[in-house]
Amino acid sequence: MLNQPARSLGVHIILIAYSALALGPILLVVMNSFKARNAIFGAPLAPPNATTFSLVGYAKVFKASLIGTYFANSLIVTLVSMFLVLLFGAMAAWALTEYKFRGSTALALFLSIGIMVPIRLGSVAILKMMRAAGLNDTLTALILVYVAQGLPMSIFILSEFVQQIPKDLRDAARCDGVPETRIFFEVIAPLLRPAIATVAVFTIVPIWNDLWFPLILTSSDSTHTITLGVQQFLGQYITDWNSVLAALSMAILPVVAIYVIFSRQLISGLTAGAVK
Amino acid sequence: MAGLHIDKINKSYGPARVLADIDLSIVDGEFVVLVGPSGCGKSTLLRMIAGLDAPTSGDIFIGNRLVNALAPAERKIAMVFQSYALYPHMDVRKNMTFGLKFTGVEPSERERRVAEAARMLRLEDLLGRYPRDLSGGQRQRVAIGRAIVREPDVFLFDEPLSNLDAALRVSTRVEIARLHRLLGATMVYVTHDQIEAMTLADRIVVMNQGQIEQVGKPLELYYTPANLFVAGFIGSPAMNFFPAEVESIEGDKVRAKGPTIARVTLPAGSLTRGSKLTIGVRPEHLTAGAPGDFSTTGAVELVERLGEASYAHVRRADDKLMVAEIRGRDTPAPGQTVTFSAPAEDVHVFDEAGRRL
Numbered sequence: 059m060l061n062q063p064a065r066s067l068g069v070h071i072i073l074i075a076y077s078a079l080a081l082g083p084i085l086l087v088v089m090n091s092f093k094a095r096n097a098i099f100g101a102p103l104a105p106p107n108a109t110t111f112s113l114v115g116y117a118k119v120f121k122a123s124l125i126g127t128y129f130a131n132s133l134i135v136t137l138v139s140m141f142l143v144l145l146f147g148a149m150a151a152w153a154l155t156e157y158k159f160r161g162s163t164a165l166a167l168f169l170s171i172g173i174m175v176p177i178r179l180g181s182v183a184i185l186k187m188m189r190a191a192g193l194n195d196t197l198t199a200l201i202l203v204y205v206a207q208g209l210p211m212s213i214f215i216l217s218e219f220v221q222q223i224p225k226d227l228r229d230a231a232r233c234d235g236v237p238e239t240r241i242f243f244e245v246i247a248p249l250l251r252p253a254i255a256t257v258a259v260f261t262i263v264p265i266w267n268d269l270w271f272p273l274i275l276t277s278s279d280s281t282h283t284i285t286l287g288v289q290q291f292l293g294q295y296i297t298d299w300n301s302v303l304a305a306l307s308m309a310i311l312p313v314v315a316i317y318v319i320f321s322r323q324l325i326s327g328l329t330a331g332a333v334k
Numbered sequence: 335m336a337g338l339h340i341d342k343i344n345k346s347y348g349p350a351r352v353l354a355d356i357d358l359s360i361v362d363g364e365f366v367v368l369v370g371p372s373g374c375g376k377s378t379l380l381r382m383i384a385g386l387d388a389p390t391s392g393d394i395f396i397g398n399r400l401v402n403a404l405a406p407a408e409r410k411i412a413m414v415f416q417s418y419a420l421y422p423h424m425d426v427r428k429n430m431t432f433g434l435k436f437t438g439v440e441p442s443e444r445e446r447r448v449a450e451a452a453r454m455l456r457l458e459d460l461l462g463r464y465p466r467d468l469s470g471g472q473r474q475r476v477a478i479g480r481a482i483v484r485e486p487d488v489f490l491f492d493e494p495l496s497n498l499d500a501a502l503r504v505s506t507r508v509e510i511a512r513l514h515r516l517l518g519a520t521m522v523y524v525t526h527d528q529i530e531a532m533t534l535a536d537r538i539v540v541m542n543q544g545q546i547e548q549v550g551k552p553l554e555l556y557y558t559p560a561n562l563f564v565a566g567f568i569g570s571p572a573m574n575f576f577p578a579e580v581e582s583i584e585g586d587k588v589r590a591k592g593p594t595i596a597r598v599t600l601p602a603g604s605l606t607r608g609s610k611l612t613i614g615v616r617p618e619h620l621t622a623g624a625p626g627d628f629s630t631t632g633a634v635e636l637v638e639r640l641g642e643a644s645y646a647h648v649r650r651a652d653d654k655l656m657v658a659e660i661r662g663r664d665t666p667a668p669g670q671t672v673t674f675s676a677p678a679e680d681v682h683v684f685d686e687a688g689r690r691l
Contacts, residue, residue: 224417224419226415226416226417226418226419227419227421229381229384229386229406229413229415229419230413230415230419230420230421230480231421231432231433232385232386232405232406232407233384233385233386233406233407233411233412233413233433234407234432234433234436234480234484235405235406235407235408235433235436235437235484236407236432236433236436237436240436244432245421248423249422249423
């Protein structure tokens, strides 16, 4: 058994190493986005200094591309998908734990299969379906796909949390004459807030970062998302690294912002005082 | 305000029968306590009255309305839970008014009711607090307040004091008794604690294994328990039981003997020679030394001193322990052999099936 300081030192070394590993590439991207092209290649690990500092990448991105549209598209798709995943996920989690109906177990099982089967396997079928529905090259198509992709996991996680909510609360609300929908929205949902924040973070990161579905489902500039938009700077023969790094640096910001917003909600112990 | 009538209620979960043919009538304004060991079905019965569980068969009437098909809110009941079940994200005032919003009570009326309930339960200073900032006793008072503002026909309490510490339990018990007097409402109260049952109830319903063993006033149950279960359940420490057999009948006197009984003389009744009996005597009715119609001897093993009385745990001839209450300062020493006796009127006699004779 190690003594306490040595133990905590070891833990900290591991955590610092991991943080460096995770943050290193991001730091490189952000750092190099503020450098001139030669400096990027000359000394990729050096931070920008007075001679190498340049905003050329950002200037190009804003001038040469529809970056504003891409950003807006990414935000719309991510936020609408997140909202729908959370709403339907929480409602389904509540329904599946609270109401026992014919086929409820089968339905829960069917939904958890969605966690195991990667949605990309269905890409061709999804593309055909969207074509047939006249939805290809629309943000709606992306939103539908992402909702389908996010729901199984969110139902799974939220069900666990719903089960932890004391049954007496729901019984008390019923005795109080609160209608079932209001029980969900005004008693259960507020208590699920920490869980919902967790699921929100889990849901938005892969959606924001996704390249695959925008690539196959959107074709025009007006529907591209930021991840796809960045690709136009990556050529077969020349890559405009200034622009790529500038666009990527900017693409990080909204996710960080959303994470900060939701992490405030990740307060445990919100149910303290409900029972016992 | 209304009475409550339960007619042949059954409840089964698959093959397991939780409640069997329960019949019970509660008059308007009565305080009825359902008491029994855990798993006896008392909470299930309460939840069915509330409408939170449906009976497998049978009818429930509140007032004169058949309420089987009605939702909890439509039954004009209010329930107080063991876990308080306060809405954690609402302050005390909101906790009390939340349900009223949906039952069409005007805001001014809501305020009036909350103010009145808060005054009754001394919650005025707590209205703006959240449940997490309240002590256990305060939370339970808020839960009771939430029931009061609904102005229900019937109050249902599901072990409301079980989560409170001993001192609070006593004061909240008094509070509930006071409230019953004040409101004059019909109350059904579930507990496994027979002291709560004895102190609060107008009538006690003793339940065991899904059936009602006896219904009666607290002292009726204490002095004339209908069977061995009730005799053993009501009273603390529990009644001592002694196996016995009728030895001889002389006129209107019966002599019985048993391995742990020195002597017992009983009124004749329907006993015949050789009938097997169980004799029950409460600890508080056993007196050391004095002569009596019943007497038994054993070695004192342990003496618990409570102050106003002491409990002597006595090893009997059949190696089981019995308890005798000893008043006063003279307590027997452990190891001492003592003869305890009781007068015939304090001796309970049960037949082979456990029914009172």
